[in-house]
Amino acid sequence: MTVTIRRPGGGGSDGTAPAAPATMVRARSPLTPESLLRRGRVDPGSADAAAVSRMMDLEREESRRYARHLRDLAPFWIDHEDPDLAEDREERSLAIAIALRTTTALASFRIREAHIALREMPRTFERLAAGDMPRRWHEKMLKAVRDLTGFQRSQADEYIAAWDLASIPADRFHDELRQLVSWFEREQPRHCPEHSRDVTVETSGRDDGVACLRVTGPIPEILALARRIDASTTAVQSAQRHALAQGAPIPFDLDGDVARDGSAMTRAALRYAIIHRTLLDTAGVEVPAPRHRINIVVPVLTLMGVDDTPATYDGMTPLPAAMARDLAESEPVWHRVFTHPVTGAFLPLPAQRYRPTPEMVEHLRLTTPRCAAPGCTKGTTDDAENDHIEEFDHAHPARGGPTSIDNLHRLHWGHHDLKTAGRVDPVREPDGSTTWTVGSPPLITTRVSPRPDLATPRFATAMMESWEHYRWLCMTEEMERNGEVERIFREWGPIDPAVDGQHDDEESARRAPWAGDPPF
Incomplete structure (x- = not known):
């Protein structure tokens, strides 16, 4: 008997990289509709047998349909190593995000996976397209090999495609995949912990x-x-x-x-x-004050106590209704924001002025808490820029788009650069919506509806009346916690329910925000 010992991590005699250990991954018996019924002890010809067969067919059809989806996505790949193609990548990610009704980050991720599936791992892709490899297995495989090199992914593709993917059980696939990836990762350089700060x-x-x-x-x-x-x-x-x-x-x-x-x-x-x-020590470096006020946007009915619709912290992070009311109670000043035609609407600035006022920027942050580009989830508190939808003409200001709320929105700097380069073209419609055309030449067009008014005069009046009632309830609860109510009962004696109940009913009917016509 001859025993060959290979030094771990060593290559062949010709200096090539070591091959992954070949494993025969085979099922004990092929998976067919008949064998599936036998394994599950389902009577052939029964309704359950028909349902099981349909599910098996649907699973394989889903794999084929997903393969067609990846084949359509792959041509949108743009090499991430080339900085000169950054605008092309943004443009295509934005177009795919609109088409798939998802975010630009997820669209970019899906394009990358489609590229890897078709260009770097074509053998397993063919097994997917044939219906032999379930979609979930393929997605798990792409996730597992994400951090490998292109050459390693090609090797993994060769080995995995040779497995009996149409018949092996799920636990066997997951075990073999984990072992194969672990074998490749043993050659990877150790990640530097300091880089993870x-x-x-x-x-x-x-x-x-x-x-x-x-x-x-x-x-x-x-x-x-x-x-x-x-x-x-x-x-x-x-x-x-x-x-x-x-x-x-x-x-x-x-x-x-x-x-x-x-x-x-x-x-x-x-x-x-x-x-x-406690204060953070920045070694003498002066930290600038926040450029914007942090806004807690509270739905009017929530503030009135009529509804418990969540509020939002800077228009994005949800807050419970009770927390929002407590925060509002602790603030000495409320800022009511309106949009046209309600009183308080912003008027266009003179054509010669390019920069919007701080009040206009504050309003834009409320109406567009995220980047206005479809599918973009980046916030607009700091890392965003004010953009004229119809371009401002610096040479002849009177001829260009006005500096007005109707002609402004907030864009993340990357999408702002994309618009400046002519890769995206937003157009504000008369109803306040925005039509976006992505690509040059155009790849896709979509329309985004405007955010509704943040308040109305009738809402505001009803809100203030309800707020006074809410503060009275808070004061009563505090008195009960401190024992003040019990002390009043001891000193003043029992209350006549007939008299006080009548007054309470009249007062409640007068103060209730839902008394009479609704405030909307």
Whole structure:
């Protein structure tokens, strides 16, 4: 017997890269409608047997249909390594996003996967097109090989296409795929932990009012940060307990809760407060103030307490109705925003003025919290630019598009550059909608409806009346929590329900926002 030992990671004698281990991935028996019925113990000729056969046919037809979809997408690929083709990539991603009714980021991702499937992994693509490889398997394979090199993907394509994809069970496919990718990844250079340093904000996407700040980095640095926070938490909590015992001023009692409740803050509350409420050290670098006010956009009926439609933080992040009402109550000033023809509409600036006023920019941020380009999900708080839909003529301002709300929107800088280059052409229609033509020559055209009015005079009047009633309810609840209501009952005696009930009914009928005609 001869035993050949290959050094791990070594190539062949000719210097070529080592081949992946060949594995015979075969099913014990072919998967056919008949064998499927036997495996599932389904009686041939029964209604269940017919349904199982239809599902099997539909699964394979879905694979073939998905292959046709990838074949249509692949020609839209533009090489990402060429910086001179950036506008071509943006243009095509925007066109596909409109066609698929998705985001530009997801459209770009799908174009890339279609390119890999047809150009770098054609053998497995043919198995998909033949209906042998389920669509979900193909998608999982593309995700698994995403970080491999082009040559490695070509190798993986050769091995996977040779598997008995039409008959092997799902768990066998997943196990073999994981082992094959792991074999390729053993040759990959180790990722540098220092390059992973990042801080990101994650939201749940629901109106639960919760978000997460994720800090990523090398393990020693993250553990050191956690220990510093824990040490600070322990020190502050101990100082608070000592101050309570001695009757001394309480340190770090930011909201007065410790003095009121007579107990130190919990460790969880302290960790959050230390991170959230302390100043960040920027080594003398002056941090500029925010360029824009943060807006909590609250639906009118929600503010009135009639409805619980979620509010939005800067027009994008959903907030629960109760949280929005509490935030509104804590603010001394409300900003009511209207659009034409309601009183308060913005008027066009003189033709000679190019830049919109700060008030107009604030209004645009409310009406277009995300980039106005179809399918783009990037916010417009900071990383966006004001764009004249009908171009402003700098040489002859009177001949160009006016600087008015009707002729302005906010665009992410990448799509603004695309419009400047003539790759996209938005046109504002008389009804306020915008028709977008993407591509030069045109690839696709779509129309985007405008956001509705943010308020009306009747809504505003009803809102203020309902708000006063809401504040009265909040005051009553606070009195009940503090025992003030019980004290009044003891001092003033019992209340006559017949008399007070009549007054309450009259007052409620007068104050109720839904009394009489609805305010809309």
